[in-house]
Amino acid sequence: MAMPDPVSSTPIEAAVPVARLHEILESISDAFYALDAEGRVTYVNARALQLWNRRAADLLGRPFTDVFPQVKGHPLEHALIRAGATRTAQHLEAVSPLLNRWVATAVYPSASGGVSVYFRDIDQRRRDEMALRDLAGRLEERVAERTAELAAANARLRAEIEERTRAEVALRQAQKMEAIGQLTGGIAHDFNNRLQAIAGALQLLRRRLSRADVAEADVFAKAALAEVERAAALIRRLLAFGRQRPMQAERVEVNALIGAMMDLVRRSVGAGVRVETELAEGLWPVECDANQLENALLNLCINARDAMPEGGRLVIATANATLTDEPVQDGTVCGDFVAVRVADSGIGMPPEVRARVFDPFFTTKPPERGTGLGLAMLYGFVRQAGGHVRIDSGAGTGTTVTLWLPRAG
Ligand SMILES: Nc1ncnc2c1ncn2[C@@H]1O[C@H](COP(=O)(O)OP(=O)(O)OP(=O)(O)O)[C@@H](O)[C@H]1O
Ligand SMILES: [Mg+2]
Known part of the structure; x- marks a missing residue:
C-alpha cells in the first residue's frame, strides 16, 4: 500500500513520531481518511481501503467527491463541509452511500483547514437495535392484544354473572310462588274443614230449633263457635307469621x-x-x-x-x-x-x-x-x-x- 502524505501537523504530531502515528492509524479497527482544505484525499488507512475495496493510488490527491460522486448531496457531504467551515467536530450515523450499510462517522477539523474522518461499520448494531425496537413494538402489540382479549373475557364474565343473577332472581321468585302456593293450599284446606264443621253444626242447630229442642241446639251452637274460634286461631297464626301482630309480652x-x-x-x-x-x-x-x-x-x-x-x-x-x-x-x-x-x-x-x-x-x-x-x-x-x-x-x-x-x- 502506498504510503500517504502525513496528516497535517497537530500538537499530537509534535509529541508522537509520524512513523508511529502511521503505525497506529494502520492498525486501528476504525476506518480513517483525511482531506485537505480543497477536499482532496491526503490520507486513507488500510481499514477504509478494505471497506471501500479501493487502492490508495486511486484516491490520494483526488477530490473525495470525484472519487465517490455518490456522496454529493448526502448528509456525509454536509458533515464534511460543516466541519471544515465551522471548525467543529461533526458526528453522523447514516447509511453510507459508499457501502450501503449503516456507518457511524466522526469528522474533525484539522489545523490545515482540512478534516480528519473516522468511520465505523455499525450495520449489525443498527440492525440489532431495529430488531429490538421491532420486537418491543410487537411486544406492545401483543400486550395490547392480550389486554383486549382479557377485557373481552371480563365483559363476557360480567354478562354471565348478570345472567346468573337474573336466573337466581327468577328461581327465587319461582320458589316464593311455590311456597305461597303451598301455604295458600294448606290454609284453604284447613279453613274449608273449619267451614264444613261450622256449616254442619249450624244445620243441626236449625233442625233442633225447628223442633224447639233448645238444650241440644245449645250443644251445636257451642260446636259452631268452637270451630269459629279454631278458624280465628289459624288466622292469628298466619298473622303472627307475617309479623303483622306485635308480640304481646x-x-x-x-x-x-x-x-x-x-x-x-x-x-x-x-x-x-x-x-x-x-x-x-x-x-x-x-x-x-x-x-x-x-x-x-x-x-x-x-x-x-x-x-x-x-x-x-x-x-x-x-x-x-x-x-x-x-x-x-x-x-x-x-x-x-x-x-x-x-x-x-x-x-x-x-x-x-x-x-x-x-x-x-x-x-x-x-x-x-x-x-x-x-x-x-x-x-x-x-x-x-x-x-x-x-x-x-x-x-x-x-x-x-x-x-x-x-x-x-
Ligand atoms: N321431633 C321431630 N322429629 C323428627 N323430625 C322433626 C321433628 N320436628 C320437626 N321435624 C322435621 O322438621 C320439619 C319442619 O317442622 P315444622 O314444625 O317447622 O313444620 P311441619 O311440622 O312440617 O309443618 P307445620 O308445623 O307447619 O304443620 C318437619 O316436617 C320434620 O321433617
Ligand atoms: Mg310442625
Missing part, C-alpha cells in the same frame, strides 16, 4: 302454662304416646307472649307425635338455667334463662333435614299434614322474646328441642 309462669295445656297435648298426640312432665320447682317467671309460647309448645308436641308413628315417649321438662357459653342455634349464650325442653323417642332428623327445619315452609310431611311453618314461627317467637333455641337430633336417636327464655326481672 306478659309475665308468664311457664309451669302453669304447661299444666293448663296438658289435656290438649294428650289429646293431640294420641294414646300411643306416653306423655311425661318434669317441671322444676321454683321456676323463674319469664316475659313473653303466652299465646305464642303455647302455640310453639303445641307444635313441638305435634312434631314429636309425627316422629313417633309407632308410639313412644314424650317428655316436657322445665328448669332454671344459668348459661355460660351454652351452644345455641346461632352462637353461644350466657345469662339466666328458663329452659323448656320437649324430647321424643322418635325417628330423629338426618343432618340435611336438621339444617333446614327453621326455614319457613320446609316440611317433610304431606301437604295436608304440614305447612312447614311450625318451627319457623317458633324461631321467630323465641328470638322476639330475647331467647334462644337448640335442636339435638340424629337419625334414629330421637329429638330434643330446648327453648331458653330470659328470666323476667
